[in-house]
Each structure stands twice: as C-alpha cells, then as structure tokens.
Amino acid sequence: MHDDEPDPFVNELIEASLKQYRGEEPRSGLEMRILAGIRTRERAARRRGLGWAVAVCAGILAVIALTLHFAPTRLRQPTPSASLPQPVTTPPAPQMVSQQAPWLGGRRPPAQFRRVATRRSRPEQFPTPLPLTEQEKLLLAYLDKATKPDLVAGTDETDEAPISDLEIPRIKIAALEIKPLDDSQSEQEK
Amino acid sequence: MIDAGQVILSESVSTTDTTGDELEATVREQARLVYKIAYSVLRNHHDAEDVAQETFLRFLRQRKRWAEIRDRRAWLAAVAWRVALDRKRMPAEVALEEAAEVVSKLRADGAPVDEIAASRQMMSLLERLVSSLPRDLRAALILSATEELTSAEISQVLGIPEGSVRTRLLRAREILREKLAALLEHKHAR
Numbered sequence: 001m002h003d004d005e006p007d008p009f010v011n012e013l014i015e016a017s018l019k020q021y022r023g024e025e026p027r028s029g030l031e032m033r034i035l036a037g038i039r040t041r042e043r044a045a046r047r048r049g050l051g052w053a054v055a056v057c058a059g060i061l062a063v064i065a066l067t068l069h070f071a072p073t074r075l076r077q078p079t080p081s082a083s084l085p086q087p088v089t090t091p092p093a094p095q096m097v098s099q100q101a102p103w104l105g106g107r108r109p110p111a112q113f114r115r116v117a118t119r120r121s122r123p124e125q126f127p128t129p130l131p132l133t134e135q136e137k138l139l140l141a142y143l144d145k146a147t148k149p150d151l152v153a154g155t156d157e158t159d160e161a162p163i164s165d166l167e168i169p170r171i172k173i174a175a176l177e178i179k180p181l182d183d184s185q186s187e188q189e190k
Numbered sequence: 191m192i193d194a195g196q197v198i199l200s201e202s203v204s205t206t207d208t209t210g211d212e213l214e215a216t217v218r219e220q221a222r223l224v225y226k227i228a229y230s231v232l233r234n235h236h237d238a239e240d241v242a243q244e245t246f247l248r249f250l251r252q253r254k255r256w257a258e259i260r261d262r263r264a265w266l267a268a269v270a271w272r273v274a275l276d277r278k279r280m281p282a283e284v285a286l287e288e289a290a291e292v293v294s295k296l297r298a299d300g301a302p303v304d305e306i307a308a309s310r311q312m313m314s315l316l317e318r319l320v321s322s323l324p325r326d327l328r329a330a331l332i333l334s335a336t337e338e339l340t341s342a343e344i345s346q347v348l349g350i351p352e353g354s355v356r357t358r359l360l361r362a363r364e365i366l367r368e369k370l371a372a373l374l375e376h377k378h379a380r
Contacts, residue, residue: 007371007374009297009303010367010370010371010374011367012303013293013303013306013307013312013370014363014366014367014370016303016304016306016307017307017312017313017316018316018331018335018363019307020307020308020312020313020316021230021313021316021317021320021335022226022230022335022336022337023226023229023230023233023336024229024235025222026221026222026225026226026229026235026238026239027235030221030222030225030239030242031214031217031218031221033239033243034217034221034239034242034243034246035213035214035217035246037243037247038213038243038246038247038250041243041247042247042250
C-alpha cells in the first residue's frame, strides 16, 4: 500500500530525522578527558596489582610461619648431654599400613596412603640417637687405645700403702693407800 | 613546533614514551569516531565518553598486539560498538501515539520538515522505531547514521560482506518509512 504510493513527506522526514539521529559533536577537550581517564584507571589497576602482590607475599609468609610452628618437635629438641642414658634400641615397627592396605594385589597404593605410610614409619631406636659430641668421640678414642695397666696406673697409689701396728703403752695401776680413822674426829662427828 | 595542547596530552599518560606517543596520536585521530559510535548507541554524552575511554583503555592494554592490528580505525570502531552495546539500557518508554500526534500537528501547521525532524517528539519517535528494528538491520543503520564509517568499515565492524551492509541499510529505511507512515496516517485519519 505504502510501497505503491510513498509519501514524499515521510521520506523527507525519515532522512532529516536520521541526520539528526547521528547526534551532536563531542564536547571540546574530549581527547584530554579520555587520556586523563586512562591514566587514572591505569594507576588504579597498578595499585590493585600491587595490593594483590602484597597479599600473596603475606600469605606465603604466613604459610611458612605456620609450617615452622607446627614442625615435628624433634627438630626443635635441645641437644642432649652425654650424661643422658643410652637410647633403647627397639626392633623395627611392623608395617601396619601395608598390612591393612586393600591394594596389595600388585598395585601401587594411592598417593595419599603412600604419604601416610612414609610419615608414620618408626625409627629403630627411641629416642633417636644423636651424633656423638667432640668430647665423647675423644673419650671413645682414648678408651680404644689405652690398655688395662694404663688404666690401673691412673689410680691413687696411697690406697695400697701398708698399715703399721699400733703401739699402745701398758697401763700402770698404783697401789691404794688407806689411812686409819682418828678417834677425836669421830667424836666431833657425833 | 609543539602547541600547548600537545604538551598537556604528553603529560597525561604515564606509559613509555613510544607507547604514550602512539596512544596520544591514536586518541587524537580516532576519539571523535569512537565517541560518535558510542553516542549513536547510547544517546547520552556522559555514557558515550565513558565508552570512548573504555575503548582506548582496551586499546592500550593490547599494546603488544598493536603491530598485528591492520586497520586500527576499524578495530577501535568494533570495540566501541561492542562496549556500547554492553552498556545499552532499555530506551525510555515513549508514548508512540502522543509523539505521532505532535508530529502530525506540526505537519498540519505547515512546519518545515527540518523543524519537525529536530523536535524532541520526532527524535523520541525515531528512537523507538529504530529500537524496534531487527537487530541486524538496527546495527547497520546505527553505524551508518554516524556518517563516520564507510560501508566497507561497517562490514568489518559487523563481520559481514559489504553488499549485506547496503542491503540491510535499504531494508531498515524501508521498515522505518512504513512504520512512520502508518503512525502518521493513523493520526491523520482520526
């Protein structure tokens, strides 16, 4: 209907309106505003990146600190002195994990169980012996080289000196002198 | 000789010298195109400037690929088009009947076509009619209405053959004409 008799007014109005539709020119200083905006946003993005980097570093440090804090206690035990009793040797613990493991049919255990088995293996001695100190090494070397007479010679010679007999003088007992009683003295007493 | 504007532009982007110079040159050459494409979609100065800024920021972040971009103008136009479409909100509801009535009245009063086309009612009417077009036709019409891009460039932005661009433009205008004629006839018949 409209295709057969197009209204020239409508045609003109559409074309004129489309020209208006393209919009106005940008305000002056558009380039300046765009570049300033880019600079601001780039800075903000860089700051955000820096913040993330700091957060990641802090996280890593926290993990390290926690790892050290909860590390096995034997790493933090003081060095025992030589006066401590000798460690008791115990037979190796039976491998409980492998006995209970359901994957014995020739397959490797899952990774998580392998890790558990490795961590729980017991030491042959408890407490675990520590390497000898320098003084202990020297003492052992001396004992290896020294003979028994040498060791005996080291004792005190005064212990074996002969003990002379005691000389006790004889006891002298003097004779008793008893005077007879006087009569006058006896009357006075009366 | 460097003018004041160039000095100010040089100070506004804190990138390396070469990158900054190239970005500035590109902004100076293509800011208007990018802005007009954004405006044709969004119909708002503020939003159009935001989109222009976002477009050039994306361009800056692709600085390592600048050498690979053969047609920088078409690349920027395509980015601006996509960014603007992402931001586009639903157009404000316009009472078609009322707008058509005002246009009919202006016509009856013998107002010149340019005056009617520039009226707020006619612009609202056209926006509604354009937004009601099928998406393919609407994209070709909007990009063409900016009068900044050739058919070949529009075909690059939309990724379609150049012949298809011309066909879509013709079809879009035809539909607009039919719808506007129908609206005005309806009012005239009353």
